[in-house]
Amino acid sequence: MQNFNLNSEKSFREMFSAYYVSLVNYACTFVSDTDDAEDIVQEVFVNVWERKDGFGDEFKSYLFRSVKNRCLNFLRDSAVKKKRLDEIQEETVEFDLNHDMIREEVYQKLLETLNTLPPQCKKIYQLSLSGMKAFEIAQELNLSVETIKAQKKRAKKLLVTRLGRISYILFVLSQNL
Template identity: 30%
Template structure:
């Protein structure tokens, strides 16, 4: 072990690559504290810094045959990349949390995924309406899109109010059946 203490980083890496686990331990002992402090300074979180350093040394262990000297460059680069990825991920989480908070504080506001679902649902409804027989579709659109009463529709189309009511009811039944799959999925 005392021989390992005087070895250079490059010699330790070569010894580790040839199977000397004590060489790995020596690299770990030399760099763990430095990488940990560096990670703490960038992340401002001790536990996340420990995780980053542990991941870097796990990668060193797993990819030992692919690593070229100097080992310090690999360790610092791997740490920096993990930290930057973590910071990017934390920003995304923070943004999502802010959006969720805004939605909770403003019930009328929706998240992007909700907007996509709503648009898909609107398209499905519109496709269902377009598939109705023409006269039924016209009555349904006057009722639901133009907000006319059954009496107003019956006067406009010269049909009985009961026919309007029946056509709207039938249209709703047809649409419910067509949208049943969507409701089941969500």
């Protein structure tokens, strides 16, 4: 074994050069990503630099043991993170599914309620929902703008009465998404 004076920066650099590649290769037997292996080895060397003493003749075995332990910790922590990310993804999928189901139920209820409106009122409100302005609807249906506004107001009132205020508000908000 080579003797290194860890209090000397030059000696530390020599020690780093002597072991770095073999430690990275060793770390790669545990972790699949070379960048992760290099990070782990660098952390071990930072720890050695900060300690600077107490290694004795077992310095080489200390380096390899430290790399192995850090690799195992890395794998454990990665597994915990992956498990939590999987749980979050499952929760998100479940939330999205519930959200979609609720939106579909509200939409079906709205369609049923729209179909109960008087025909002219229904036609005007549907055109309004498609983004047409009152004057455009008036031109298309050959009616006055005042008639269009009155019919839209009537449709809204009937929908709020039949759907309830919250369902109606949810519907209107969903149209703006």
